[in-house]
Amino acid sequence: MKAQKLRELDDKELKARAVEMQEQMFRLRFQMSMGQMDGLKKLRELKKDRARVLGILRERELAAASKGE
Numbered sequence: 001m002k003a004q005k006l007r008e009l010d011d012k013e014l015k016a017r018a019v020e021m022q023e024q025m026f027r028l029r030f031q032m033s034m035g036q037m038d039g040l041k042k043l044r045e046l047k048k049d050r051a052r053v054l055g056i057l058r059e060r061e062l063a064a065a066s067k068g069e
Contacts, residue, residue, distance in 0.1 A: 001049050006056050014053050021050040 006014065025046050031037040 001052070003052050003056065006052055011057065011060060014057050018050055018053045018057070021046050021053065025050070 006017075009017070025043060028037070028039045028043045028046070032039055032043070
């Protein structure tokens, strides 16, 4: 997912997406360990997308902290 689209979402939606992505990553890792699926590409994509979401949340957190000073 593009970072610009993620920036348009509010914090609550971003946090929900991060949790959802974490659950998907868990399921993919579990399936891969059982040998059921070759989802390495999907797992890598999910990790990058989750990192983007968490990065945007952190940016907003730092921006709010700097405004409060």
